[in-house]
Amino acid sequence: MSAMTFPNRQSLLSSILRHAVLICTGALILAPFMWMLSLSIKPPCEIFGVSFSFWPHQFYGIENYSRALTEAPLLRYMGNGVLVCAIILALQILVCAPCAYVLAKLRFAGRKLLFGIVLIGLMLPHQVLSLPLFILSYQLGLLDTYAALIFPYVVSPFGIFLFRQFFMTIPDDVVHAARLDGLSELAIVWKIMLPMALPALIAFSIFSVIGHWNDLFWPLIVVRDQSLMPPPLGIMVFRNEEAGNDYGPLMAASTLVVMPLVIAFLAAQKWFVEGMTGGAVK
Incomplete structure (x- = not known):
């Protein structure tokens, strides 16, 4: 009897x-957002008050x-964000899906080397490339245009x-069957592979949109x-460096900017988790 209860008690x-660790971690992650929401509904006298309270x-x-x-x-800023993020995402899918198909399903000399270059690019932070990208943007006359916000991110x-x-x-048999039906390699990518990889597509879309919607470093340049x-x-x-930050409207604007991302993520979280874990099944 005691031998049976001990594993149950341990479990x-x-x-x-x-659950305690998850709750504490979740609270630490949510705390800044809750504080931002709290400041967005407070008057200036309470924002800088000595007493602490979430509700004003x-x-x-x-x-x-x-x-x-x-x-x-x-x-207008949010419209710019939607436009830039949508174009970046469309171009990234247009470029990344065929490249991924080549590295996954085609056999040729140098495939491992190319995949290694992709991994190196994955490890390099974007800030490392900011100076050469800025010079290239200047030489191409792209500064102060939508193109300057888009072209550095086309290849992900x-x-x-x-x-x-x-x-x-x-399975490779799916690709072989598509070839026997007369589909070209590009047609296989768009008609077979990408629809079957819909969870990965949604997960990548969420990462891409969140990353570029929140990007401040490159647009600031x-x-x-x-x-x-x-x-x-x-x-x-x-x-305002002279008058000081207007925290109430600033937090309100930040809340309005973050809210569409939160809603989109909550709506697509099932696909997001499936897309991030699907590549580890094989």
Whole structure:
């Protein structure tokens, strides 16, 4: 009897420990977002007050969110973000899917070397390449244009790696059958491989959109025209070095910018998890 209860008790303690760690980790991740939301509905006197409270004594959300939408063209910034992210994602899929198919299903000399180059590109942070990319953008006359925000991200090593890992799980017999039906290699990519890799496509789309929607470093370098600014750069209009940061409208604008990403992720989280784990099945 005691021998049977001991494993059950150990399993229960292990489960409690895992859940406690997950809850603590989740709380640490959510705390900055909850604090941002709290500041977005507080008046200035409570933002800099000595007392600590998440819910304000005086609700100031209408004023802060109204100023966020009127004192800066926030909707224009968000429209720029949608346009830039959509074009980047479309071009990345157009480039990465065929490259991943070549590395996953075709046999040729130098394939491992090319895959190694992809892995090296995956390890290099984008900031390392910012100086040569900036000089290239200047020489091509792309500064202060949408093209400057788009072209450095057309080729995504992460996208090639993710699609390649997922394509590896698709049986070669599927590819051979498609060839016997007369499909070209490009037709196999778009009509066979990519539809079967839909979870990976959705997972990559989420990564790509979140990464470029939140990108501040590169737009800060190449864009000066306010009409071209993406959301992270646009909301810096509430930052004033002389008068101080206007934290209420700034947090309200940040909340409005983050909210579409949260909603999109919650809607696609099942596909996201499946896409990230599918390449490890083989």
